[in-house]
Amino acid sequence: MSEPHLSARNVSKLFGPVRALNDIDLQIGPGVTGLLGPNGSGKSTLMKLFAGELLPDEGDVRLLGHDPFHFAPVRRGLGLCPEQDAFYEDLSGYDFVEALTRLNGFSAADARARTAATMKRVGLEIYGRKRIREMSRGMRQRTKIAQAIAHDPPVVLLDEPLTGADPVARADLIALVRALGQEGRCVLVSSHVLHEVEAMTHQVVFIRFGRLRAQGDVFRLRGKLEDRPYRVVLSVSGDARAFGSQLLGLAHVQTVTVLADDRLELTTTDLDDAARGVPALAQAHGVRLTRFTSPDADLESLYRYLVSQP
């Protein structure tokens, strides 16, 4: 039977009277998937269920086809970078990662070799020798990620992995996450920073109020929002007003607004058609198109829409 790396079937989780997750049904396979939602939406709870740290009150959670809470061996396939900034502070980064790698069934020599390779991979080859209590927040984040991947797990859960990292570290970590996905691992990343998630993946899961609101490719999800046409901003050299009236002749164009002598904004129901039709129309009418951008085609637009829904 074909089983995804991670699956939740009708999963609900209660904390006292609060329903943190409500009837979540989702499956996640290889590649990077962004887990998105406002604060308190249930992202970390879902991560903890997949990591076997929590038990569902209803439904069934599976990691590599097994119950991660009760079946300990399956956690050999799991790498978890938790949200909290918590460590054995008295250890060096190397000692911390090596100790946790030993728990995954590696000999001392293997764990040491894996730790060295992983610290190099996360950019802590030198600074990893420091005690964790002396590390910057960015280094601590990298250490946390190192312990999650040193044992080469097929499933990696990263809960807010970029918190506290400086811009250079963020770029490095984004590249690392993408590489992990390209290696065929199932990487589930939660983050509040949408453009960083967008830089890692177009596969997303949206949760709000503990409910699954959407799952899939950002652009496909955005395309399904028929009541929300895309805005497209055009810069042209030539008569913008005249070109605007030509644009209204395209079937998918709903409205055209002249923003300036050389700038137009149109709304369209189909961004792909607009991307093909507008340049062709400009060429046919001798108008030079210098800019074609859509502020509504990104993850943030989709996110705003989903969190605005009741």
Add this chain to the structure above:
Amino acid sequence: MSHPALPPLPAGHSPRAAAFWLGFHLRRNLKKRAFWLWALAVIIVFAVVMGTAGLRGGGLGNLFILRITPLLSLFFATGVLREEIEDQTLTYGFSRPVGRAWLYGARVVAALVPVALLGLVPAFIAGTAAGPTAPPRYLAASALIILAYGGVFALLGLLVRWPTWLGLAFLVAWEQPVALVPGFFGRLTLLTHARAVAGLPAGESPWSGLLTVPPAWASALVLAAVAALTFWLGGWLISRREYQLAK
């Protein structure tokens, strides 16, 4: 969308990982300031009672086996997992392919070895001062009381938020006074059984002559059973319960 085969684990992984985890936490525990402060306190108390109070043999045994060792067990064992829950580091061990009960056992033993270092040496010295047959009895009583109290206090650490205070109340309000009650009630305390194993006198109270002491072998069994039961119960609980710091 099918997942890959589960990565293999070496045979006997959980016990081996637990042994590693024990060593890892033992090294950390022995480097902690608390351990060295307790060691200093034990040395000072030892010097004071031998020098100033002139305690010897049974008196020393009473003090160290029945008073100080239970306190040491309390302070070291109640924090076994509570500390990791508060520090939010528990997640690192629990997300590994090792049975939770094994990790718990490793952490409890790693906490009790420092107690043994601090408790067994004075017990041996006290035993040597008490007579030629006393050292093995004192050592056995000390080891068993460390295990029994260790199991009880570690279990308390799993069950309540402030285990040290509750444990202290247990020692002060139950163990110490009830152990002095003549008749059967005294046998409901671990102290009575430790006293029986060590062959220590009941004390200087007017009614101490009324206290009945169970046979040493039976008391040793009781202490061993309490240790085994509380270790098992702790392992069973931790395998079934969620542990995370409440937000």
